Amino acid sequence: MKLKLDLHPIFNDAERIETALAEIIEKALTMRADEVEVIPGKGSGALKKGVLRYLDKPQVRQKYHRIEKDSDNWGRLFIHFKHDRSQNSKADQRQVIARGTATCMCCSANFSCELPDIPEPFRRDLLCPACDTPLQIRGTCDRAGKWHLDVYLNY
Ligand SMILES: [Zn+2]
Incomplete structure (x- = not known):
């Protein structure tokens, strides 16, 4: 092409x-x-x-x-x-990255968050896509492989 x-x-x-x-x-x-x-x-x-x-x-x-x-x-x-x-x-694989749903502490909007390939705890700073509040997502993966996402205000 x-x-x-x-x-x-x-x-x-x-x-x-x-x-x-x-x-x-x-x-x-x-x-x-x-x-x-x-x-x-x-x-x-x-x-x-x-x-x-x-x-x-x-x-x-x-x-x-x-x-x-x-x-x-x-x-x-x-x-x-x-x-x-x-x-x-590899690029194709990257497109099927798992995503979790997080909820903004400020405006309660739900948005999706990329999850890492490895089941280790992670932290990610971002702005709420709905209200722009700085947030930190802390993710942990339990033994069954299910991710739990906690969202904190990140001022
Ligand atoms: Zn928000």
Whole structure:
């Protein structure tokens, strides 16, 4: 599968370009696309340089396999991805993480909370998704493998 990112509409907004690039890379990873075609457009050498600079950042660089520059001077760039099967099955497993239900101490809203893979007590700080109150969830797992979640105010 191939994705396309046309930078023409946002060519003069460096911040939006970086956001657009970050989004398309994430999308390619999620959808397991082989290739993203980036179209900076004709006569936009500076823009293309900016795109390359962004793609060269170490934290971005590790997400894709390689960059291919168009042989003619039209200005297209291709970002190639390699999707490792074993990595993918790990990612699939991560999507079926168990969740428990916790109740906000402040507004009594119920919300779901990710549970760890290992049955060891954990604490997690978060904001109530309903009222934004800082909460701490303390979870313990009993011998039957059932999680018990206690919620505390975390001021
Ligand atoms: Zn709340």
